[in-house]
Amino acid sequence: MTAFFTSFTGSLLWLILISAGIYFLSLRRLSGQIQTSQSKPHSLAYYYGRYAVIWAFFPAIIVLIVWTSFTRPLENQFIIQSLSAAYPDLPSSFVDLKIAQIKNISSGLIAAEDDIMRGLADQYGYASDRLSMLRYVTVILVSLIGGMFAISRIKPHFKARVVFEGFLRRVFTFAAIVAILTTIGIIVSLTFEAFRFFTQYHPIDFFFGTHWSPNVALREGVENALDEDVGGSSGSFGMIPVMAGTLLIAFIAMLVAVPIGLFAAIYMAEFASRRVRNYVKPTLEVLAGIPTVVYGFFAALTIGPFIRNLGLFAGLDVSSQSALAAGAVMGIMIIPFISSLSDDVITAVPRSLRDGALGLGSTRGEMITKVVLPAAFPGLVGAFLLAISRAIGETMIVVMAAGVSAQLTANPLDSVTTVTVQIVMLLTGDTEFDSVKTLSAFALGITLFVVTLCLNIAALSMSRRIGGRYE
C-alpha cells in the first residue's frame, strides 16, 4: 500500500486531492474575508480558487517530474557501483541485464539466483524505497506550502483573475516554444552524437568515402579475436554509396509519382466535373493515409518477387530486394502527395489568366500547357521538392524492401541501401550505445535532417514565389 502511495501515480493522485482541497479552502477563505471586510472581490470567486490551485499543483508537479527523470540515471549509477563492487570482473555487456534483474528481483517479479544478487536487490530496494518516500514527502510539502502561501494572499482586492491569466499566458507561450525546443533538441542531440563519431572517424572520410561496410570490422574482429583493439573500431563509413542508393530510389519513386500525380492533378483541376472530383479526390487521399509499413509489406512480399520473376522470365538477373521494387512502391505512396499539392497550385492560378488565354482564342489544351502550367511552375517545383524530401526520409518501405549492403550502382535492378535503412540497421541490433557503429547512425541522421531541411526550405521559397506574382 505504501508502495503505491509513494509511486509516481500515487503522488500524482495525492497532488490532485490536495489541489482540490486547496481550491475549496481558498473559496471559504475568500467568503470569510468578504464577510469581515464588507468589500466586493476584484474577480469572480473561482479565479481565487484557480489561483490557489496553481500554487498548490504546479511547483509540486514540476518537482515530481524533474525528480523522477533525474533520479533514474542516479539509481542506475548506484546499482552499477554496487555491482562492480560485488562482481569485480563483470563484462560490460552484462551490466544492463544485471540491472534489469536486480530491479525485477526487488519488485518481486523473479527470484534471486544467488545471495549476492539478493543482497544487491535488497540494497537497491531499500535505497529506492527511501528515495521515493523522500520524493513523496517533498512533493506533498511543496504542494501544501504553495497552497497555503496562495491562500494567505487571498484578499478581496487581490486581482486573482489578472494573476491567473498572466500565468496561463506564460504557459501558452511555453507551449508554443516547445516547437522551437524540439528543433533545438533534434539539432543538439544529433550534432552531439555525430561530433563524438567525428572525433573517431574523419568527417572527410565519412562524407566523401566510397566504401560503406560498418560490419566488416566485426568480421575482422573474429579473425583477430585475440587482438581486441580491432573489434568494433575499424569499419568503413564512407556515405557516398548510401547516399547514392537513397537518391536512386528517390529518383525511381519520382519517375513513378510525378507523371501520374501531375496528370491526375491537371485532370482534376481542369477537366473533372464536381461529381468526379468529389469521389476521386478522397479515394486518392486514402493512398496517402495508408501507413508506410503496409506499403513496405506490399513492396517486400508482392512487388519484389513479382519484379524478380518478371526479370527471370526476360532472362535478367534481378535482385529480390531491387531498388526498382522499393522505388516503385514509394512512388505509389507519393502519388497523392504530388497530386493534391499540384492540384492546389494549379487551382491557385488566377481565373483572369485562364480567361485571357481562352479569350485570345486558345483551346483549353493550349491554355493549360502554355498559360496555366508555366504560371504554376514554381509551385509545382516546390511540390516536387517536398515529395523528394519525403522520399529521402521515408523509412519503412526501404527497410522492408531495399537491401542492406551498400553498392555504388545506377542499375535499378540491383539492390542498394539507403540512409534510413542504415540508421535502422545500425541502431537495432544488440550493439553498445557508444560504439562507432551506433554513433555513425547519428552522423547519417544529421545528414538526413540537413538535406530534408534544405529541400523543405527550397520548396517553401518556391511556393512563396508564386504567391506574390499574380496578386
Place this chain on the structure above:
Amino acid sequence: MNNPTDMLTAQQRQDIIRHSLQKRHKTERRLRWAGLTAITIAISFLVILISNIFLNGYTALLQSELQVEMTIPKAELVDENGDLDAARIMTFNWNGLVKKAFRKKFPDVKGMMDKRSLGDLVSDNAGYELRLQIEKNPELMEQNLFWIKTSDDVDMYMKGRLDASLPEKMRRLDDKQIGWVDQLKEVSEIRKVFNTGFFTTADSREPESAGILGAVVGSAMALMVTIILALPLAVMAAIYLEYFARPGRVTDLIEVNINNLAAVPSIVFGLLGLSVFLGFFNMPRSAPLVGGMVLALMTLPTIIIATRASIRAVPTSIRDAALGVGASRMQAALDHVLPQAAPGILTGTIIGIAQALGETAPLIMIGMVAFVVDVPTSITDPATALPVQIFIWSDSAERAFYERSSLAIMVLLVFLISMNLLAVILRRRYEKTW
C-alpha cells in the same frame, strides 16, 4: 512577296484552319486522356494493394485444430489436500501428454523418424495452451476430448496455402504427413475454427499462437500518452499564436519551426527520442510512455496547424462581442472562441492521431521492436505497437506469419478507417457555416 495563303481559295483556307484546329484540339484530348489514365492507374494500385492484402490475410481468421482423446492425470497435479497445485501444474509435461495422446490416433506409425514427423503435426505450443486453459478452468480436467491447435504447416496445408504438387523436398510437409492429415480430414477429426487467439493473445514464436492483443494494447497506451501530451500543448500553442503572440522575430521563428517540423522525416524524431529520452533521461526502453512522447512531438505540428485553422474559422464577431461586453482577452479566447472551434480541433486531433497510429520508424528507434510475449499492463512495460508487430512478422520466415501480418494490416486499416470516418462524421455534424 505575298503571303502564301492569299493565293488559296476560301475552301482551301477553311480546310487548313479546320485541320490545324483539329490538331490543336488534339492536345486537349491527349491531356484529358493522360489525366484519366493517371487516375485509373492510381486507383487500380489502391485496389491491387487492398485486395492483395485481403486475399493474403483473410485465411488467418481461421485456425486449424485437431481432436485428441486423453485423460489428464489429475493425481499428479493436486497436492495432499486434493487442491490443484500451481507448482505441479507448472512442471508437468503437458506437451508430452498431448503428443502421446495424438500419436495414439496412429498406432501403426513406428520408428523414431516417423513418430517425430507425426508429432510435428501438433503445435509446439499445444501443451502450454492446454495448461493455461486448465489453470483458468480446472473442470476441463474431467473432459476426455480436446481440440488442440495444429502446427502452422498443417494449418497452411488445410488452408490450401501449401502446394502439394511441389516436389517433396521443397515442401514443409512430406508425403506421409500430408497423408496423415488427409486421413484426419476424412474422419473429420481436424477442423478449422474462428481464430480467437489472434485477437486475445500477444506475440509468440509459434505462428499458430501469435496474436495482436499485446500490440494493440501497446499502441493504445502510446496513443493515450500522445493525446494527453499533444492535445493540450497544441491547443495552448495555437491560442498563443492566434491571440497573444506579438508579430516579430520570435513569432516568425515559432511558425517556421512548426511548418518545418511537420516535414521532418519521422525517423529523426526516433533518433531524438533515442538520444534524449533513452540516452539522457534513462527512460525505460521499449516502453509505450517513450513511444507516446516521441509520437506527441511528431504530431504536435499537425494538431497545431489544424487548431489554428479551426480557431481562424470562428468569426471575429464572436470574439468582438465577448470583448465588447467586458470579457478579458483570455476569457474571450477560452470561453467563447475555443468551444466554437472544438469540433474542428477534435477532427484535426483524430487525423493526427491516426497518422501516429500508422507510424513505425520512430518506435523502432526507441526499441518498441522487441519480442514481447506479455500484454503490457502499464506504460513503462516493454511493449510493441501494431504497425511494428506487422513489421516484425513480415520479417519472419514462416509462411503462416505472412498470413498473420496481412490480417494485422487489415485490423490496422480498420482502425484507421474508423478514425477517419469518425473525423468526417464529426466534421459533417458539427461544422458550422457562419
